[in-house]
Amino acid sequence: MVISQRAEPTLLTDQVYDMIHAAILSGDLPAGSRLKVRDLAEQVGTSVMPVREAIRRLEETGLAERQPHKGAVVKNLTFEELIHVYDVRRLLETEAARLGAEKVTAEDCNRMQAEYDLMRKAIDEGQAVALLDHDEAMLAILYQAAANPVLLQVIRTLWQQCRAYKIVGAQGSLDAAEDDSLWRYQQDLLTAARNNDPAAAAAVNEASLRNASERIKTRLAEQKAI
Structure with missing residues (x-):
């Protein structure tokens, strides 16, 4: 059997998610901030894959959203x-x-x-x-x-x-x-x-x-x- 996908580094993704999540809740990443994958990966010291997965989770929880021409940003409620x-x-x-x-x-x-x-x-x-x-x-x-x-x-x-x-x-x-x-x-x-x-x-x-x-x-x- 051939497995076409690699296993996600779940623990690392959890750690990256926790870091970005904490930055949002502390106000270090205020509403409207762009979540640039490569920049965040550099800041937390990982590859881009766990950062992408962490951002996807943030979108699922309503803390981030996709905007045209910007990509993922910290959600800003009206x-x-x-x-x-x-x-x-x-x-x-x-x-x-x-x-x-x-x-x-x-x-x-x-x-x-x-x-x-x-x-x-x-x-x-x-x-x-x-x-x-x-x-x-x-x-x-x-x-x-x-x-x-x-x-x-x-x-x-x-x-x-x-x-x-x-x-x-x-x-x-x-x-x-x-x-x-x-x-x-x-x-x-x-x-x-x-x-x-x-x-x-x-x-x-x-x-x-x-x-x-x-x-x-x-x-x-x-x-x-x-």
């Missing part, structure tokens, strides 16, 4: 698309908070508290990416308590799709010293979790994501007025 993403996030994360608050343990809450404390430290230091990392880690602990891995995976995918906007939005809020929305909702969510109060947890997430959606709609209106 404000209209962001509104849709946040509407879906609100539905899913309100339910995830409700389910998680029913089952979250005292140990889970202590882990949430640790992430919250690190998030507040990142706010004090003006570190937008670290702020988002600890915020998402805190939320993930609560959502994991819901014991629905599919729900958490879908939410994580939505987080990644709007990460570029979240970085910009977080930095804008950090620059506005009087803005307490970066920590107020998380503080209330932690209280609801410690009280095993599903209704309160759901209400906090509903309010938080509605607030985020309204900010996006305001930006959209401003853009259209220009």
Whole structure:
């Protein structure tokens, strides 16, 4: 029997994917950045094959897309698309908070508290990416308590799709010293979790994501007025 294709170097491809993925989530590769195969291969020290495969995976997860005359680029959501993403996030994360608050343990809450404390430290230091990392880690602990891995995976995918906007939005809020929305909702969510109060947890997430959606709609209106 003749095998016409060579086996993919899966481990190497995974490593390259992780590197590019991390650069996108950190903002080092912002939305709209071209993903040039040869340039990336040179940067990560591999051949072009694992880079091509990594980019294909990024396209499948919605973090990259093909554009005419540019090739693959980091996906840039429009404000209209962001509104849709946040509407879906609100539905899913309100339910995830409700389910998680029913089952979250005292140990889970202590882990949430640790992430919250690190998030507040990142706010004090003006570190937008670290702020988002600890915020998402805190939320993930609560959502994991819901014991629905599919729900958490879908939410994580939505987080990644709007990460570029979240970085910009977080930095804008950090620059506005009087803005307490970066920590107020998380503080209330932690209280609801410690009280095993599903209704309160759901209400906090509903309010938080509605607030985020309204900010996006305001930006959209401003853009259209220009």
